[in-house]
Amino acid sequence: MSIRAYAAHAPTTPLVPFAISRREPRPTDVDIEILYCGVCHSDLHFARNEWGMTTFPVVPGHEILGRVTRVGGSVTKVRPGDLAAVGCMVDACRTCEPCQRGLEQFCLNGAIFTYNGEDRHSGGLTYGGYSQRIVVDEAFTLRVPAGLDPAGAAPLLCAGITTYSPLRRWNAGKGRKVGVVGLGGLGHMGVRFAHAFGAHTVLFTTSPGKAEDGRRLGADEVVMSRDADAMARHAGSFDVILDTVSADHDINAYLSLLRLDGTLVLVGAPPAPLALSAFSVLFPRRQVVGSLIGGIAETQEMLDFCGAHRITCDVELIRMDQINDAYERLLRSDVRYRFVIDMASLAE
Ligand code: NAP
Ligand code: ZN
Ligand code: ZN
Numbered sequence: 001m002s003i004r005a006y007a008a009h010a011p012t013t014p015l016v017p018f019a020i021s022r023r024e025p026r027p028t029d030v031d032i033e034i035l036y037c038g039v040c041h042s043d044l045h046f047a048r049n050e051w052g053m054t055t056f057p058v059v060p061g062h063e064i065l066g067r068v069t070r071v072g073g074s075v076t077k078v079r080p081g082d083l084a085a086v087g088c089m090v091d092a093c094r095t096c097e098p099c100q101r102g103l104e105q106f107c108l109n110g111a112i113f114t115y116n117g118e119d120r121h122s123g124g125l126t127y128g129g130y131s132q133r134i135v136v137d138e139a140f141t142l143r144v145p146a147g148l149d150p151a152g153a154a155p156l157l158c159a160g161i162t163t164y165s166p167l168r169r170w171n172a173g174k175g176r177k178v179g180v181v182g183l184g185g186l187g188h189m190g191v192r193f194a195h196a197f198g199a200h201t202v203l204f205t206t207s208p209g210k211a212e213d214g215r216r217l218g219a220d221e222v223v224m225s226r227d228a229d230a231m232a233r234h235a236g237s238f239d240v241i242l243d244t245v246s247a248d249h250d251i252n253a254y255l256s257l258l259r260l261d262g263t264l265v266l267v268g269a270p271p272a273p274l275a276l277s278a279f280s281v282l283f284p285r286r287q288v289v290g291s292l293i294g295g296i297a298e299t300q301e302m303l304d305f306c307g308a309h310r311i312t313c314d315v316e317l318i319r320m321d322q323i324n325d326a327y328e329r330l331l332r333s334d335v336r337y338r339f340v341i342d343m344a345s346l347a348e
Pocket of ligand 1: 043045162182207244245248266267270293335337
């Protein structure tokens with residue numbers, strides 16, 4: 001069956017309506033009518049081929065939340081009528097060592113990403129959430145806790161897990177001083193989680209107008225990162241800094257704020273290499289690490305944590321045909337703090 005979607009056909013042309021088809025559900029598949037899809041900055045990097053890895057046409061979208069309409073005969077995780085979610089992956093080999101450890105994003109045989117991946121079931125490319133429906137194996141479908149606003153929960157599927165996972169891994173919690181760089185989609189959830197985990201949370205932003213929101217979201221302090229004196233006051237004091245910036249910036253300025261054995265976690269993915277001064281890490285023995293989304297079990301853990309703590313994202317609902325303008329606003333850091341597409345607008 002043909003369904004409506006939006007696709008980019010080239011790096012320099014706007015996204016436009018595009019017809020795609022989804023496979024008939026197999027016994028372990030879940031057919032989901034998409035209600036909301038978040039707009040991640042990675043969608044923009046992909047649509048404009050900024051990472052040089054896009055195969056066109058690309059239907060972006062990996063913060064998917066919808067209503068289950070049909071399930072295959074052996075599905076037990078969800079039932080028709082339930083809310084269900086899909087994040088950045090739709091399958092993996094499930095047998096290699098990373099898959100066995102619940103790190104399907106690092107599958108040695110290649111995780112199948114939700115869009116622009118190789119569709120090993122139907123052939124061709126995988127198409128993402130800027131569409132009316134998606135069919136996904138139940139193992140890569142997430143349950144949505146009751147009581148969460150569905151539009152506000154959609155961005156948890158990427159912005160949520162991408163910040164939750166490293167903050168857990170590098171122990172952002174009580175007694176630790178944790179920085180979050182950039183108050184966008186990822187950053188605003190980084191601030192919320194670091195605060196919820198009990199860390200002393202500091203937001204670094206280039207946007208003076210976001211300071212008040214930063215405090216409301218849970219930051220104990222807000223630092224204007226372009227103010228060298230304000231930055232210097234925090235020299236050598238952080239245990240962990242989570243960097244969510246999507247464009248070129250000076251990571252050495254943040255490394256200098258880390259204490260002995262402190263960790264700068266890169267989750268932002270600027271297209272060009274970042275300059276690293278050796279002395280930023282030699283003295284006093286600091287580390288730069290990276291983190292990529294999170295596995296399926298941890299994504300469910302994050303959703304359940306959000307259900308228990310009533311955590312959702314701050315969203316601005318848009319229509320599907322406003323996507324190109326939303327991308328321009330992302331580039332101006334003008335989003336508070338995640339655009340979410342109301343997918344009903346695609347049916348009109
Ligand atoms: P976003 O909503 O556009 O937020 C990025 C924020 O970075 C902006 O709001 C801005 O915050 C800051 N910023 C932007 N340009 C800057 C510049 N030139 N200098 C300094 N700060 C700047 O993007 P997002 O959706 O959160 O994604 C952020 C990055 O993470 C993207 O590169 C995306 O591809 C990547 N990502 C990675 C993963 C992963 O698994 N590792 C997952 C999802 C996304 P202020 O206004 O507060 O300064
Ligand atoms: Zn994303
Ligand atoms: Zn695997």
